[in-house]
Structures are given as structure tokens and as C-alpha cells.
Amino acid sequence: MKNAYVVYPNDLEEVVAEIKKTGAHIDEINIMKWKARHFLIMIENASSVAANIIKQEMLSMGGEAAIHKDIYFNKIDSSNVLLMGTISQYRKLLSRLRIQPYFLKEETQALEKVILQLQESNNCVFRAGKYLFPLKRKVYIVGILNVTPDSFFDGGKYMNLEAAINRAKEMVSQGADIIEVGGQSFAPGYTEVSQEEELNRVIPVIKALAKEVDVPVSVDTVKLAVAEEALKNGCSIVNDSCGLQKYPEIADLVAKYNAGLVIMHNATNNRYNDIIGDIIKFLRNSVDTAIRAGVSKENIIVDPGIGATFGKSADQQFEILKRFRELTILGFPVMLAISRKSFIKNYLKAESSDEILPATLAATAYGISQGVKFVRAHDISETIQTVKIINRILNNYVED
Known part of the structure; x- marks a missing residue:
């Protein structure tokens, strides 16, 4: 009896591994690997003429494209275009679109950027000052150290300098790769603290940790002056929860110190056209701001900003988590920040954040996947254990 089954490769590397099992020649593999995976690509607001041309060209390549039904009757001027095809088909499509009239230029450039990223590997390393983080298989843990009285989980525990340092050392001993210090709570209903107060909270801790732990220290802030003082006192990473929208000058500081930069999406409301599409657009703009300021691509992490405070409803936060893989098209390492957050607590109807560690770890495992x-x-x-198991499953990777 013959046997047949379906194979679900997660990436190009796994595609190649599966083709090799057949004994195919290397030259064949290099052709076939681009035909093995199917991708859906959305182009937003293409002109009616562009949408029609792109659809017809994609059909001629053996692919498919969905456009608004009213385009056919000239009732609307633009439409989203959902393309369906393989890398091989998209390559052929681009070669045809490049010779089309000028009015397809923007749509072609948008598609070209996505296809280029699908063919390339994401950044292989993340750099933050003297620290280097290879990204091929490793997932890194950022230990949260809130020196605030009102954070939703550990508020008030580490306001004392000694307590904060001891907690940081404890997290490093448990396996944390980075310690992130925050002096401003972003819990729902938070009150913004003054610049002076935030400096008083975080700078003594950062200054001490830069000397006493052998992992990089990050600062979680939206204030330019706080970011500057943190970098002056040994901080290696700035996590800007406003994604350079409030103080784009933070990028200049990061470039000056060759520090790492976490660019997080933030919004004033939860009205989106498509939440992932809108987040990607925001992050692309912020990344461009950082690069123009001199920040190296290898020094950037992106974060979709999961949290009610950052302009997302509970349903939208779950949707972001579900569609996390779509964010990797940006080509930068992605950060997951969901630890004990209220959307998980509220969904489970838990009394407090103390009760939702298993749920946090489940969501973390999915995010890593x-x-x-x-x-x-x-x-x-607990997070280290979760990471090790999911890494072993996904990458056949045995950590020390």
C-alpha cells in the first residue's frame, strides 16, 4: 500500500529540507523552493486602473487576485488588492509590472518591498552597544523591573534601590538576557509622572545595574531627557513606547551611543482599517525615521504594542497575537510584551494578575511559534522553560 501525507514547512529552510528528502538535484532545489510556499499579499488602496492590471497579470502567472466588485463597473476609484501566489509567481509579476506605465509605480514599489523581504532572511543579529544577540534560533528574555508604585503587577515592590538591584540580579541568575527598567506605569488608568520624578526613579537603578550585572540594561520611557540620561549612565537599549512619534530625537541619541532601539506601536484610539496593516505602516514609518537618524538596522526591534493603554481593545489584542507572524515581514526582530496583562486576566475572569501565569506562558509559546x-x-x-520547550519543538534546537 502506498502512503501520502501533507507537509507543512514553517520557512524556506524547512522547504529545502523536505525537497532534499526526495533526492532532487541542488539546481532543481534552487528553482523549486520558490514555488513551494503560497503567500497572500495585500496592497492597500490601489487605483482602479492599477487594481485591474495587477489582477490580470497575476491571473496570467497562474496566481489569483481579489479586488472590489465595483471596480469592474467603474463605480469606485480604488480598491485593496489581495494577491495569492508563490514567490516564483510574484517574481514574474514584478517583472511585468516594472514595464507598465508610471501610474503603477507606487503599487509596484510596495509589492517589491514585500517580495524582497520574503526572499531574504530577517536580521541575523540584534546589536545594543557592546552586546550582540544572534537571532537564528535563540529567543531572548527581557526581565521587567518596574520602579513604580502603580504598575499593574509588581507596583511598589522595587521602589527601594537595594530591592531593585537585588531583583535584577535575581532575574539575571534565572536566565534573563536583558533587564528593562521602567519608571512610568502604563497600566490602564495610569497617571503620567513628571520628567524629574521619572529620572529620580530610574537613573540610580540604571547607573548601579550598569556596573553590577553583565547583561544589557534597557530603559522603558517616552521622554527624551530620560532616554538621554539613561544612555549617559550605562543604558544600552531604549524602549520607546511612542515609537518615535512623540520625540523622534530619541533616534538621534540611540545612533550617537550605538544603542539598541525598541520601536513600539501606539495609538490614541482603537479605530483601524486593518489592525496589522495599520501597525505595519506605523512601524515602517518609525523605522525609516530611525534609519534616517543613523540607527543601524541591526540595532532595531519592533513591538506591536499589545495593551489597552496603547490603543487596542481586548479583541484587537487577541487578533494581534493571532497574526503575529505577519509582523515579521518588516525584517526586524519582534518583541512580545503580554506578561500578565489585563486583557488575559479579564478574558479568564481572574481575580488578579497573580492567577494568570499559565495563560501568559501559553500565549508566549504561541507568539514564539x-x-x-x-x-x-x-x-x-517559568518563561525560560516555555522558551526552551517551544524552541526544541520548532527548531530541533537543544539549549545549554
Whole structure:
């Protein structure tokens, strides 16, 4: 009896591994690997003429394209275009679109950027000052150290300098790769603290940790002055929760110190056209701002900003988590920051954040399966175990 089954490769590397099992010649493999995976690509707001041309060209390549029904009757001027095809088909499509009239230029450039990223590997390393993080298989843990009285989980525990340092050392001993210090709570209903107060909270801790732990220290802030003082006092990473929208000058500081930069999406409301599409657009603009300021691509992490405070409803936060893999098209390592957050607590109807560690770890495991490379966590030992198991499953990777 003959046997047949379906294969689900997660990436190009696994595609090649599966083709090799057949004994195919290497020259054949290099052709076939681009035909093995099917991708859906959305082009937003293409002109009616562009949408029609793109659809017809894609059909001629053996692919498919969905456009608004009213385009056919000239009732509307633009439409989203959902393309369906393989890399091989998209390559052929681009070669045809490049010779089309000028009015397809923007649509062609948008598609070209996505196809180029699908063919390339994402950044292989993340750099933050003297620290280097290879990204091929490793997932890194960012230990959260809140020196605030009102954070939703550990508020008030580490306001004392000694307590903060001891907690940081404990997280490092448990396996944290980065310690992130925050002096401003972003819990729902938070009150913004003054610049002076935030400096008083974080700078003594950062200054001490830069000397006493052998992992990089990050600062979680939206204030330019806080970012500058943190970098002056040994901080290696700035996590800007406003994604350079409030103070784009933060990028200049990061470039000056060759530090790492986490660019997080933030919004004033939760009205989106398509939540992932809109987040990607925001992050692309912010990344461009950083690169123009001199920040190296290898020094950038992106974060979709999961949290009610950052302009997302509970349903939208679950949708972001579900579609996390789509964020990897940006070509930068993606950070997951969901540790004990209220959307999980509220969904489970838990009394407090103390009760939702298993749920946090479940969501973390799923995020890693979708391409997450950095995980912010309160619970280091438990998160390390989760990372090791999911890494073993996904990558056949045995950690020390």
C-alpha cells in the first residue's frame, strides 16, 4: 500500500529540507523552493486602473487576485488588492509590472518591498552597544523591573534601590538576557509622572545595574531627557513606547551611543482599517525615521504594542497575537510584551494578575511559534522553560 501525507514547512529552510528528502538535484532545489510556499499579499488602496492590471497579470502567472466588485463597473476609484501566489509567481509579476506605465509605480514599489523581504532572511543579529544577540534560533528574555508604585503587577515592590538591584540580579541568575527598567506605569488608568520624578526613579537603578550585572540594561520611557540620561549612565537599549512619534530625537541619541532601539506601536484610539496593516505602516514609518537618524538596522526591534493603554481593545489584542507572524515581514526582530496583562486576566475572569501565569506562558509559546524573538517577562524561570520547550519543538534546537 502506498502512503501520502501533507507537509507543512514553517520557512524556506524547512522547504529545502523536505525537497532534499526526495533526492532532487541542488539546481532543481534552487528553482523549486520558490514555488513551494503560497503567500497572500495585500496592497492597500490601489487605483482602479492599477487594481485591474495587477489582477490580470497575476491571473496570467497562474496566481489569483481579489479586488472590489465595483471596480469592474467603474463605480469606485480604488480598491485593496489581495494577491495569492508563490514567490516564483510574484517574481514574474514584478517583472511585468516594472514595464507598465508610471501610474503603477507606487503599487509596484510596495509589492517589491514585500517580495524582497520574503526572499531574504530577517536580521541575523540584534546589536545594543557592546552586546550582540544572534537571532537564528535563540529567543531572548527581557526581565521587567518596574520602579513604580502603580504598575499593574509588581507596583511598589522595587521602589527601594537595594530591592531593585537585588531583583535584577535575581532575574539575571534565572536566565534573563536583558533587564528593562521602567519608571512610568502604563497600566490602564495610569497617571503620567513628571520628567524629574521619572529620572529620580530610574537613573540610580540604571547607573548601579550598569556596573553590577553583565547583561544589557534597557530603559522603558517616552521622554527624551530620560532616554538621554539613561544612555549617559550605562543604558544600552531604549524602549520607546511612542515609537518615535512623540520625540523622534530619541533616534538621534540611540545612533550617537550605538544603542539598541525598541520601536513600539501606539495609538490614541482603537479605530483601524486593518489592525496589522495599520501597525505595519506605523512601524515602517518609525523605522525609516530611525534609519534616517543613523540607527543601524541591526540595532532595531519592533513591538506591536499589545495593551489597552496603547490603543487596542481586548479583541484587537487577541487578533494581534493571532497574526503575529505577519509582523515579521518588516525584517526586524519582534518583541512580545503580554506578561500578565489585563486583557488575559479579564478574558479568564481572574481575580488578579497573580492567577494568570499559565495563560501568559501559553500565549508566549504561541507568539514564539509565530516568530517572536524577544519576550518581556516578569516570571523569568517559568518563561525560560516555555522558551526552551517551544524552541526544541520548532527548531530541533537543544539549549545549554
